[in-house]
Amino acid sequence: MASNNEAVNYNRINMYGSAAPKINTPAPKRKPNEVQRPRVVKKTRKQIKLEQRRSAFKAAKVLVICGIFFALISFQIFSQVKVDELDRELQSVNSQIEILDSENTRLNMQLDSIISLDKVDAYAQDTLGMVKVENYQVSYVDLSSGDVATVSGGKVHHSLWDTIKSYFN
Amino acid sequence: MANKSRKMLQNRAMVAMVLVCVFGFGLGIFGLVRAGLVKGEYYKQKAESQQLSDTTVSAQRGTIYDRNMNVIAQSADVWKVYINPSKITKDEVRQNVAKVLSEILGLEYDSVYEKCGKSKYNYVLIKSQVEYDKKTEITEAVKNNKGFSQIVGIESDVKRYYPYSNFASTVIGFTGTDDVGRSGLEYFYDDVLTGTPGRVVTAKNARQIKMSSSYESYYEALQGGNLVLTIDQVIQYYLDSALEHAVVDFNATYGYGIVMDVETGAILAMSTKLDYDCNNPYTVANQSVLDKIEELETDEEKNNALINARYSQWRNRTVSDGYEPGSVFKCVTAAAGIEEGVVTPAEMFNCRGYYKVQDRMYHCSHREGHGVEDFTTSLANSCNPIYIEVAQRLGAKTFFKYFEAFGFTEKTGIDLPAEYSPTANVTYYTGDRLGAVELASTSFGQSFQVSPIQVVTAINAIANGGKLVEPYIVAASLDENGNKTMETQTTVKRQVVSEDTAKQVSYMMEETVRRGTAKNAYVAGYRVAGKTGTSEKLPERRYYIGSFCGFAPANNPKITVLIAIDEPKSGSYYGGTVAAPVGAEVISQTMAYLNIEPQYTDSELANLDVTTPNVVGHASSSAKADLEAKGFTVRTVGSGSKVVSQNPASGQVIPKNGVVVIYTDEKAKTTKVQVPNLLGMTVAEANRVAIANGINIKISGYTSGSTNNSYRQSITEGTEVSAGSIVTVSFKSSVDVAD
Numbered sequence: 001m002a003s004n005n006e007a008v009n010y011n012r013i014n015m016y017g018s019a020a021p022k023i024n025t026p027a028p029k030r031k032p033n034e035v036q037r038p039r040v041v042k043k044t045r046k047q048i049k050l051e052q053r054r055s056a057f058k059a060a061k062v063l064v065i066c067g068i069f070f071a072l073i074s075f076q077i078f079s080q081v082k083v084d085e086l087d088r089e090l091q092s093v094n095s096q097i098e099i100l101d102s103e104n105t106r107l108n109m110q111l112d113s114i115i116s117l118d119k120v121d122a123y124a125q126d127t128l129g130m131v132k133v134e135n136y137q138v139s140y141v142d143l144s145s146g147d148v149a150t151v152s153g154g155k156v157h158h159s160l161w162d163t164i165k166s167y168f169n
Numbered sequence: 170m171a172n173k174s175r176k177m178l179q180n181r182a183m184v185a186m187v188l189v190c191v192f193g194f195g196l197g198i199f200g201l202v203r204a205g206l207v208k209g210e211y212y213k214q215k216a217e218s219q220q221l222s223d224t225t226v227s228a229q230r231g232t233i234y235d236r237n238m239n240v241i242a243q244s245a246d247v248w249k250v251y252i253n254p255s256k257i258t259k260d261e262v263r264q265n266v267a268k269v270l271s272e273i274l275g276l277e278y279d280s281v282y283e284k285c286g287k288s289k290y291n292y293v294l295i296k297s298q299v300e301y302d303k304k305t306e307i308t309e310a311v312k313n314n315k316g317f318s319q320i321v322g323i324e325s326d327v328k329r330y331y332p333y334s335n336f337a338s339t340v341i342g343f344t345g346t347d348d349v350g351r352s353g354l355e356y357f358y359d360d361v362l363t364g365t366p367g368r369v370v371t372a373k374n375a376r377q378i379k380m381s382s383s384y385e386s387y388y389e390a391l392q393g394g395n396l397v398l399t400i401d402q403v404i405q406y407y408l409d410s411a412l413e414h415a416v417v418d419f420n421a422t423y424g425y426g427i428v429m430d431v432e433t434g435a436i437l438a439m440s441t442k443l444d445y446d447c448n449n450p451y452t453v454a455n456q457s458v459l460d461k462i463e464e465l466e467t468d469e470e471k472n473n474a475l476i477n478a479r480y481s482q483w484r485n486r487t488v489s490d491g492y493e494p495g496s497v498f499k500c501v502t503a504a505a506g507i508e509e510g511v512v513t514p515a516e517m518f519n520c521r522g523y524y525k526v527q528d529r530m531y532h533c534s535h536r537e538g539h540g541v542e543d544f545t546t547s548l549a550n551s552c553n554p555i556y557i558e559v560a561q562r563l564g565a566k567t568f569f570k571y572f573e574a575f576g577f578t579e580k581t582g583i584d585l586p587a588e589y590s591p592t593a594n595v596t597y598y599t600g601d602r603l604g605a606v607e608l609a610s611t612s613f614g615q616s617f618q619v620s621p622i623q624v625v626t627a628i629n630a631i632a633n634g635g636k637l638v639e640p641y642i643v644a645a646s647l648d649e650n651g652n653k654t655m656e657t658q659t660t661v662k663r664q665v666v667s668e669d670t671a672k673q674v675s676y677m678m679e680e681t682v683r684r685g686t687a688k689n690a691y692v693a694g695y696r697v698a699g700k701t702g703t704s705e706k707l708p709e710r711r712y713y714i715g716s717f718c719g720f721a722p723a724n725n726p727k728i729t730v731l732i733a734i735d736e737p738k739s740g741s742y743y744g745g746t747v748a749a750p751v752g753a754e755v756i757s758q759t760m761a762y763l764n765i766e767p768q769y770t771d772s773e774l775a776n777l778d779v780t781t782p783n784v785v786g787h788a789s790s791s792a793k794a795d796l797e798a799k800g801f802t803v804r805t806v807g808s809g810s811k812v813v814s815q816n817p818a819s820g821q822v823i824p825k826n827g828v829v830v831i832y833t834d835e836k837a838k839t840t841k842v843q844v845p846n847l848l849g850m851t852v853a854e855a856n857r858v859a860i861a862n863g864i865n866i867k868i869s870g871y872t873s874g875s876t877n878n879s880y881r882q883s884i885t886e887g888t889e890v891s892a893g894s895i896v897t898v899s900f901k902s903s904v905d906v907a908d
Contacts, residue, residue, distance in 0.1 A: 109245075109330035113332040117403065131822060135694050135767040137822070
């Protein structure tokens with residue numbers, strides 16, 4: 001073991017360009033490769049079938065996992081596409097709402113301008129021949145004492161106190 | 170030696186390694202620090218713009234309502250149509266674009282064609298505020314015409330709608346194309362009406378399409394506040410239409426008016442005629458002004474004149490203009506005199522027709538003098554010398570104290586822009602500068618200027634038991650959910666005169682309407698108190714402003730009204746002739762609208778018109794007998810036995826001896842008569858002519874006494890109408906109305 005180390009050291013010295021004489025050490029002899037015979041394991045048919053089944057199951061498992069993985073990715077892509085589609089629809093609907101809001105305001109304004117007081121006044125007087133009410137044609141009803149209604153034929157409800165008083169009277 | 174060189178080599182290698190590390194990593198670190206700290210914001214924005222979509226959510230401008238929540242102004246989204254002329258390479262395409270756009274948008278072909286030729290530009294606006302129907306047509310045209318998609322573009326815009334066009338336009342104002350208030354309330358309350366824009370920040374996918382809402386941040390836009398005005402749409406309409414008629418009838422330059430709630434100072438109506446359409450504020454509405462502009466020679470002159478005409482029509486003259494109030498101011502002098510105890514309503518004076526102050530001679534409107542009269546009558550006669558006398562008794566200092574107290578030296582504080590600003594010793598004399606001469610002329614409303622809103626506020630103080638209130642036009646502001654964010658409360662500035670003094674002056678003003686210069690402001694059934702004024706326009710003194718200011722009902726005032734007719738040029742220019750009838754019209758209609766019950770005197774009841782009964786379906790002979798028994802003049806048309814129809818219809822109001830035409834035959838229904846000339850007549854004359862011509866008149870305005878004359882008829886002379894039709898004829902007195 002020590003001779004080997006020395007040989008390595010000498011080689012290193014030589015490698016770094018030392019002026020010392022090179023010592024040739026014999027390379028360690030290699031042992032001829034031993035040829036190993038393959039071991040032959042005899043399997044029963046049952047075992048072979050079992051193994052075949054196992055490998056088929058493994059393949060199926062891989063396939064299922066791949067299938068699930070593929071389905072998940074597909075689902076993800078599909079949902080993303082669907083979300084994008086719905087987003088676009090939402091934007092379109094929002095835009096429609098804005099347009100309809102705007103139209104609603106415009107039409108309301110148009111309606112208001114058509115039924116403005118001056119136009120109603122002119123139509124009533126010129127086309128329908130109407131005249132404005134005169135102040136004296138209006139009858140005013142005095143409600144200063146409250147808005148009172150009398151129910152005819154109704155039941156008279158007495159308060160509890162009135163009932164007690166009437167009992168003693 | 171070898172070790173040394175080896176070490177050296179090792180050191181050099183180390184240094185080289187360190188240098189590589191320092192430079193390599195150093196540059197990296199430097200880049201990171203620079204990107205993170207120095208240019209962090211820049212890269213952040215770049216990343217955001219690449220990965221995020223940032224959309225501004227525009228805040229809609231608030232709506233303006235009248236006091237009954239009728240919409241006066243409202244905003245809505247519209248569109249702008251623009252072109253990219255740099256994409257137009259062939260004249261054929263240019264012509265086609267110009268043709269399509271001009272036809273759809275109603276523009277001149279040449280103008281659009283010229284815009285299409287600006288090939289250096291990539292954005293030229295064709296039309297803003299395009300509404301949905303036109304926008305749809307443009308979109309269709311873009312689809313149907315090859316190459317249009319690169320040339321024609323549409324983007325969002327905002328439009329402000331004013332449904333009633335000219336309705337209180339000088340008060341409401343308008344907004345610019347940028348949706349910012351430019352005039353009137355739109356300008357004054359711009360910060361309330363303008364909202365705060367919001368933002369939607371959304372992640373974008375590779376195709377630049379916005380991603381789902383889970384990647385979205387929404388910063389809500391704060392919508393602009395809504396304003397609820399004190400203006401009442403109906404009263405405003407009464408004032409607008411009365412002023413419009415007056416401007417035409419008296420060939421005036423302008424007419425302006427204010428209706429104020431006595432107790433609160435809320436402005437119920439405010440109008441300046443001629444005005445403009447809020448939807449088209451840059452279009453000059455006055456045709457005579459446009460004609461004058463057209464007559465100018467150079468384009469520069471025309472442009473300048475056009476700009477001035479626009480500014481002029483936008484001006485709210487009730488708030489921004491100063492004028493000499495004339496005799497209306499005598500009410501203030503009277504109030505000061507009575508409050509200080511230097512005069513009483515019953516005190517007797519002798520008007521000789523003039524009053525000499527130092528070397529200056531002041532004349533009464535009635536040059537011969539009114540003779541002996543009490544102080545109340547002096548107001549009814551608008552007698553200048555008596556008011557000079559009262560002012561002299563008060564003295565300059567005390568007189569000025571009331572001048573100031575009634576608010577003539579300060580802005581009223583109304584929430585409208587560009588209020589007229591009184592300036593000491595420029596627009597009025599201060600107490601120490603009021604010499605005897607200045608005091609004399611100030612006492613009857615001359616030699617100083619005030620705005621109409623100042624005058625109506627001062628007279629309102631008399632109506633309001635001496636309390637001077639601050640006028641206001643915005644009652645409240647609301648948020649987008651309708652919650653009140655601000656509510657204006659009545660501000661009583663001060664008690665100017667005692668309640669008793671206010672009552673005495675009120676009585677004097679009522680007498681002025683009953684028998685004085687303001688008689689044309691009389692309204693049957695209501696006690697109207699008022700005073701007229703006529704003043705020369707400064708500085709030329711060639712034209713006049715006739716005005717009336719009063720309140721009703723005098724016994725329990727609800728509204729104060731000011732009417733001013735600026736530069737009336739057809740006949741009389743006195744306030745009693747031109748402004749008082751307008752005041753009466755507005756007061757009469759407003760009283761009925763406010764459900765204030767009329768209280769007629771016996772003589773008023775005797776003069777009232779009557780309502781036609783229904784005789785349709787009755788036997789013609791009995792119908793005629795019934796009508797004649799009620800005092801009507803009956804004309805039978807047709808030979809049938811039953812009344813098929815009647816004119817006027819049942820329930821119409823006509824004079825007591827008015828004409829009722831009964832038709833007994835379907836064929837006879839077409840009987841027509843021509844409306845005669847009914848102007849310049851007394852009530853009796855007009856009625857006689859009307860009956861002779863087979864029509865009825867409805868009497869409007871001042872009809873007491875024998876000095877009234879008709880000055881307006883609702884249907885012009887020569888118009889063909891059905892027999893028995895009603896023509897409204899307005900009367901006024903032109904005698905003893907000079908002030």
